[in-house]
Amino acid sequence: MSSTTDHSMTPMGPTARSLGLLNCHVCRRLYPARETPAGHHLHCSLCKASLHRRKSNSLARTWALVIAAMLLYLPANIFPIMSVVISGRGEPDTILSGVVALMNADAMVIAILIFFASITVPMLKLCGLTFLLISVQRRSHWRPKDRTRLYRLIEVIGRWSMIDMFMLSILVALVKLGAVATIEPGIGATSFAAVVVLTMFAAESFDPRLIWDSIEEDR
Amino acid sequence: MTGLASQAHALIACQDCDLIHEKRAIPDGHKANCARCGSLLYCHPHNSIQRTFALAMACLVLFLVANLSHFMSFSLHGRVQEAHILTGVLELYRGGLMGLALLVFLTSFLAPLMNILLLLALAGPIYFGKAPRYLPVAFRLYEGLCPWAMVSVYLLGVFVAIVKLADLASTPIGLGFYALIALMLLMTATQARFDPESLWKAIESRR
Structure with missing residues (x-):
C-alpha cells in the first residue's frame, strides 16, 4: 500500500460537475444529471443512494453546527468536568486545571497529550472550519490543495478529543468506594461531549468540493 | 467532453x-x-475480502474478551473495584449524565461491535460468492458508524486513567487491557483491508 499511482491527467481537467455528472457518494459510480420534479432526487441504480451534485445546504448546516459548538465551548471550559473527592477533601477540575494537575504530578507526556486532545483539537476544528467556511463564501483562490488537506485533517483528528470523556467514564467506574474516595462528573463534561459531537457533524456536513468550485467558475 | x-x-x-x-x-x-x-x-488491497472476513472474525473474539474481562482494577484499603467498558457507561448514567453515557456507549461499545458484525455481514457472503440485497444498506451503515468507533481513543483514555490514579491507589491492569490493545490494532488492519469496490463489483456481476 506504500506506492501510489499518479494520474497524468491535467490537474485542471474536467470535473463531474462540468461534465454534467452526478457522483454517487456511496459507491462512486457516475450518472448523467437529469431534470427531476421538485422534491425528488435521482437514485443510484447500484446502491440506491440518492444523488446530489453537492452535499445539500452544506454551508448553512456547517455554520449552524460550528456556531452551536462555539457557544457550548465556553461552558465546556468554564465548568468542571469532574470533582475528585478523597477522604472528604477535593476540588472540581476543569479541562485546563486537569492538565495543570497532570503537569504538577510530573506526568508531562500525558499532560501534553490531554492538552493536545482536549484544548488544541477542538480549537483547531472550530477555527479551521470557520476559516474554510469564510474562504469558500469569499470565493477565495488561496491554496485550495492546502485547504482540502486542512479539511481532511479536521475530519481525522476530531475523535481524539474524546480521551478526556473516556477517562472520566473509567474513573467513575473505578472510584466508587463510598466515604474514602468519590468522583463526581460535572456539567462541563456534558458540554464538552456536545462540542465533540457537534464538530464531528459539522465536519461531515462541509463539502470540500466547494473549495474548488469557485476557482473553476472564475476561470 | x-x-x-x-x-x-x-x-x-x-x-x-x-x-x-x-x-x-x-x-x-x-x-x-x-x-x-x-x-x-x-x-486494491491483497485478497481484500478473504482477509477482511478472517480479521473481522478475530476482532469479534477480541471484542468479547475485551468486554467480558476487566481492563483495570482499583484497590484502596482492601476494597477492589474492577472496570469494564460498560460499567463506565452505567456509572455515568447513574451520575445523571445521560447524554455522556449514551455517547460513551455508542463510541466505545455499540459502534465498534456493529462495525465488526457489519464487516462480517459484508465480506462473508461475497467470500462465498453471494450478493444478498442488504449489502448496500449494510455498507452505508458501516460507513456512517466508522467515525464513531473509537477503540483507539478509548485505549488512550485508559492510559490517562492509570496515570491519574497512580498516586491514589494501586491499579493493576487486567486481561481486558491487552485484549483492547489487540482489538485496536486488528480493527485498524481490518478496515484498511476492506475494499468497498469489491462489494459493488460483486453486486454488478450478480445482475
Whole structure:
C-alpha cells in the first residue's frame, strides 16, 4: 500500500460537475444529471443512494453546527468536568486545571497529550472550519490543495478529543468506594461531549468540493 | 467532453475536489490518488475480502474478551473495584449524565461491535460468492458508524486513567487491557483491508 499511482491527467481537467455528472457518494459510480420534479432526487441504480451534485445546504448546516459548538465551548471550559473527592477533601477540575494537575504530578507526556486532545483539537476544528467556511463564501483562490488537506485533517483528528470523556467514564467506574474516595462528573463534561459531537457533524456536513468550485467558475 | 460523459462507467470523480479521472488497472496493494488534491481515489488491497472476513472474525473474539474481562482494577484499603467498558457507561448514567453515557456507549461499545458484525455481514457472503440485497444498506451503515468507533481513543483514555490514579491507589491492569490493545490494532488492519469496490463489483456481476 506504500506506492501510489499518479494520474497524468491535467490537474485542471474536467470535473463531474462540468461534465454534467452526478457522483454517487456511496459507491462512486457516475450518472448523467437529469431534470427531476421538485422534491425528488435521482437514485443510484447500484446502491440506491440518492444523488446530489453537492452535499445539500452544506454551508448553512456547517455554520449552524460550528456556531452551536462555539457557544457550548465556553461552558465546556468554564465548568468542571469532574470533582475528585478523597477522604472528604477535593476540588472540581476543569479541562485546563486537569492538565495543570497532570503537569504538577510530573506526568508531562500525558499532560501534553490531554492538552493536545482536549484544548488544541477542538480549537483547531472550530477555527479551521470557520476559516474554510469564510474562504469558500469569499470565493477565495488561496491554496485550495492546502485547504482540502486542512479539511481532511479536521475530519481525522476530531475523535481524539474524546480521551478526556473516556477517562472520566473509567474513573467513575473505578472510584466508587463510598466515604474514602468519590468522583463526581460535572456539567462541563456534558458540554464538552456536545462540542465533540457537534464538530464531528459539522465536519461531515462541509463539502470540500466547494473549495474548488469557485476557482473553476472564475476561470 | 460529451464523449467522456458517455463513458461514465470508466471514470471516477474525486470525492474531495470533483476532478474526473479515468479508472486504470493498478497492481494489488497499490492505491491511486487524485492528481489535483491528493485524496484517495481507489485502492486494491491483497485478497481484500478473504482477509477482511478472517480479521473481522478475530476482532469479534477480541471484542468479547475485551468486554467480558476487566481492563483495570482499583484497590484502596482492601476494597477492589474492577472496570469494564460498560460499567463506565452505567456509572455515568447513574451520575445523571445521560447524554455522556449514551455517547460513551455508542463510541466505545455499540459502534465498534456493529462495525465488526457489519464487516462480517459484508465480506462473508461475497467470500462465498453471494450478493444478498442488504449489502448496500449494510455498507452505508458501516460507513456512517466508522467515525464513531473509537477503540483507539478509548485505549488512550485508559492510559490517562492509570496515570491519574497512580498516586491514589494501586491499579493493576487486567486481561481486558491487552485484549483492547489487540482489538485496536486488528480493527485498524481490518478496515484498511476492506475494499468497498469489491462489494459493488460483486453486486454488478450478480445482475
